[in-house]
Amino acid sequence: MTDDAFFSTASEVFDWMETNCTQGIRPGLERMEWILERLNHPERRLKFIHIAGTNGKGSTAAMIASVLQESGFPTGMFISPYMKDWNERISMDGQPIPEKSFVYWAGRLAPLVEEMEGDQVTPFEFWTLVAILYFAKEAVPWFVVWETGLGGRLDSTNVVYPLVSVITNVGHDHTYILGEGISDIAQEKAGIIKPGVPVVTGCQAEALEVVESVAKEKSSKLYRLRHEFDLEVLSQGEEGGSFQFQGPFRHLEQVSVPLRGAHQLENGAVALMTLEVLRQYYATVMDDEDILKGMAEVDWPGRLERVARQPEIILDGAHNQEGSEALASAIRDFRYDRLHLLIGVLEDKDVDAILRPLLPLADRVMVTGVSHHRGLDPRQLREKALQLCPDVEIDWEPRADKALQQLRAEANDQDAILVTGTLFLISEIKKTLGRESSF
Template identity: 35%
Template sequence: MTYQETLDYMFTQLPMYQRTGKAAYKANLDNTLALDAYFNHPHKKFKTVHVAGTNGKGSVSHSVASVLQKSGLKVGLYTSPHLRDFRERIKINGQMISESAVVDFIANHKAKFEELKPSFFEMTVALAFEYFALEEVDIAVVEVGLGGRLDSTNIISPLVSVITNISKDHTNLLGNDICDIAKEKAGIIKPEVPVVIGERQVLVEDVFKEIALERESNILFAEDVYEFRNAKITTGKQELSFFSLKQEEEVRIECDLLGKYQKKNIRTAICALEQLKAQGIPISYENIYSGLSQIVKETGLLGRWQVLQENPKVICDTGHNAAGIREIIEQIGMIDYRKLNIVFGLVDDKNTDEVLSLMPKDAHYYFTRASIPRALNEKRLQELASAYDLRGETYSTVAEALNAAKSNSEKEDMIFVGGSTFVVAEVV
């Protein structure tokens, strides 16, 4: 098969959560363990960092990977979903897995896949771990796909576990109770493996403490280590200032991720890196400063408060649940513009009311849908949005919606593209 034929096989033959939703979710690790045994446990051949959480886990994963690369290590990075190219999910030192490696993996093991009938995600995790083992990476940063306890990545025994934060997302799979969701995410906490919690949240703090105590895991809340002081965005950079509560000194970080919410992710990444350093991973503070200033360059991270053009300013962001949208709207409010146009689409298994209630009423909307089966129909979205006094036209493709927004914008205006990761995927 060619690379495109291989992708077609993967996307059509293997149930894929990002495209079809709940039907693709496997509430057990049976296939993952069977594939792991078949490939002779490749994840045991390299060190790992495991990152879970509702929001920010992708940014934290890329941040940690960038610093590890600057430290001279051969670093695997597994993330999901991809935006433009499937191969974004599997990288070594910022370079995507080759097309030939993907083709060969499917061709050589197709019979086993047809026997086990794994989901798309289960197969992709097996591909990543096998690739990292064959390429002899020193360490891999592994982002959880969904939840934690039953996620296919949760067979690893990392040097450090990270949980960024908890909010309601994927409630149809993880439950509608915030403590239940926290318990699922806390499933990545391993016996005697330190865990870094990105945000102290009153409702779930005790959940993490109890599970960490039960598993004799040292638990660290990032804000107990670094207190946030200030952030300033300059051209292409964000200058962050923290106060080290342990060293009693100010720490200044220059970061190329421009979202104001990144201060939490950067702090979490630094705490995780310090845990790795304490276990003998050769990381200097110069590596940390350098790596965090070049995350996009080193890892190819896309879609996080990404400026696509100026005059008019076009910005996209993959934040897609209430907590993420709230951060985005707050940052939009900090920008000077004449008129705000929003290219907006959602998936149909989200809590649309909660998200729509947060969206600015003084914007003009270009309702659209991404080209995936899970996308909410743009006319239905327009109808739901009207209940919250959000007004605009509908467009059947993201490209049409963005072109219309640009045509109706002056250079002093701002266009925001988002609502769904998959909407952003079509513009970056």
């Protein structure tokens, strides 16, 4: 890298993006392809593991990356959104992209973006392009774990030809873009399937039928949870769980995962099957010891994450119906006297579907605002909550930091405070607490 940069600091990049990137969600690959063509397609130098799905993408990505790193493979990862620090979106062997590198590669992209006439890239597209340049020309990982942002078919990440495609599951989210029905949403997720590229999925029922159809059409070998591979739950509780993995190539008797919730064990099985595809199709050497250690040491914040005790504070980014139902199921395994629920959501979500599984479990509810342009007014959120559960005490506080402070003051040492509704709120609370600790 040279010093003749377009920008000097990350703040300058973000200021430039405010003016030169079109805000909002704009599905389509034309802008990405236009720029990548002018960059001589750096994405073609990289080996991707492409992951789509409604829930569990990030957790599955983290497990895959953890095992690959433990097995000695330099591994890049691209995720969204970040939890605490802006540069967590792009990481190399668990380390966020350095500001100097981000600024440099953003500076190489900016003139091309400015050259585009009447069709500016979105911020997420810009981040995707920075990630491609950083991985291809500086970090040079052996593998890149590559998470979609929204959907799959028209998501900006879908400009790559991966080693394996992964679809964790399909649920109700972003229906205003992806479609109202599960089949419609599954069709969009299945858009990451490439001809001849093996596919691993945790999808079930109606969604699975769509994935099966697309995989057959693309002549892609499909590995399905409960079919070609499966798991037997051995234990699950507040400190995570363990399971037995049965796959077509390898069986593992006891796999421990520190992430909490039964859904994380299923994500673990999907991750292991993906790793098996890398091992069988691409001669990726991973022994059992490294696999088990990588799974046991995975860290993924914001998913049933304990960040304090007395009272216990638990963070979970459930932001749709299926995520909320999984959270409600998992929280029943926790021990506490009273449950205080702190929740904030985005206005374009199915708010009732998020609230309905959680409100009956709470002894106290505090709704709050979200520092995001799509954040739902907490007064509107409170009204919706009262309609669904009029017998529960429900207050509101527009500032999330003050809302948390109030709940902590009211809770006793044996209570639990559950913060949920959107990952943007989780990120804000983590900044308020000032650390990412697991106690």
